[in-house]
Amino acid sequence: MNKTQDCTATALMGHVYDVVIVGAGAAGIGVGIVLSQLGVNNFVVVEGETVGASFKKWPQETRFITPSFPGQGFGALDLNAIVPDTSPGYTLATEHMSGAEYAEYLHAVAEHFDIPICEHTYVRRVDKSGEVFLLETSQGLVESRFVVWATGEFHYPEDAAFQGAEVCLHSSRVASWSALAGDDYLIIGGNESGMDAAYHLIQSSKRVIRFGFTLKTARLGCARRNLSVRQGFAVDCLSLLSISNGQRVRR
Numbered sequence: 001m002n003k004t005q006d007c008t009a010t011a012l013m014g015h016v017y018d019v020v021i022v023g024a025g026a027a028g029i030g031v032g033i034v035l036s037q038l039g040v041n042n043f044v045v046v047e048g049e050t051v052g053a054s055f056k057k058w059p060q061e062t063r064f065i066t067p068s069f070p071g072q073g074f075g076a077l078d079l080n081a082i083v084p085d086t087s088p089g090y091t092l093a094t095e096h097m098s099g100a101e102y103a104e105y106l107h108a109v110a111e112h113f114d115i116p117i118c119e120h121t122y123v124r125r126v127d128k129s130g131e132v133f134l135l136e137t138s139q140g141l142v143e144s145r146f147v148v149w150a151t152g153e154f155h156y157p158e159d160a161a162f163q164g165a166e167v168c169l170h171s172s173r174v175a176s177w178s179a180l181a182g183d184d185y186l187i188i189g190g191n192e193s194g195m196d197a198a199y200h201l202i203q204s205s206k207r208v209i210r211f212g213f214t215l216k217t218a219r220l221g222c223a224r225r226n227l228s229v230r231q232g233f234a235v236d237c238l239s240l241l242s243i244s245n246g247q248r249v250r251r
Contacts, residue, residue: 016143019043022123023150024051029106030082031148032115048122052103054154060176061200063096171197178204
């Protein structure tokens with residue numbers, strides 16, 4: 001079985017692993033490194049795409065909020081590192097890296113620690129027979145005593161959070177905020193991804209309404225017609241989408 005390369009069914013089958021880690025993102029690679037450091041070598045990371053695939057799909061403009069820089073010299077850690085003795089800030093020579101850049105860091109760390117990874121190996125089903133987990137993958141059946149699920153949430157957007165969500169564009173499906181057509185945008189959600197979207201849309205001279213998790217908030221704001229993301233960017237309500245009963249979006 002080659003490290004960080006596609007794995008054949010022959011390489012995976014006919015062997016019971018101690019641990020199978022599903023997902024080669026920050027959590028999956030991090031757990032693999034810890035297992036290796038603890039002397040657990042009978043494990044494998046299976047990844048449906050490639051190392052750091054979720055990060056590679058971030059919008060082009062999105063950057064890490066937390067600055068990344070090496071602080072080991074004075075007893076501090078790089079807060080974005082998955083291994084204490086590494087620093088994506090040092091490796092990438094940047095403080096606020098993009099998703100694609102962070103994927104490069106994950107790949108470099110996985111190679112440095114010689115983590116066994118099977119890319120392009122999709123897990124379709126997990127069952128348990130006695131004390132062994134049976135993972136049905138695109139490369140065949142994989143057996144393991146323990147399974148660590150480290151796929152994250154990016155690949156599983158909540159597309160049906162409310163009525164009319166199907167006519168909206170989820171942030172995980174945006175390749176670049178600046179490439180979006182149109183001038184008016186309504187953003188549902190006020191946490192990191194929502195504010196990131198608002199910031200970059202405004203940078204592209206778009207008009208933005210942003211509100212939190214309840215559509216009732218937007219309905220009230222639209223009635224007052226005085227919402228703004230930040231001072232100097234007051235906007236009107238959109239004619240493209242309308243709010244009904246504070247719970248539904250419709251065209």
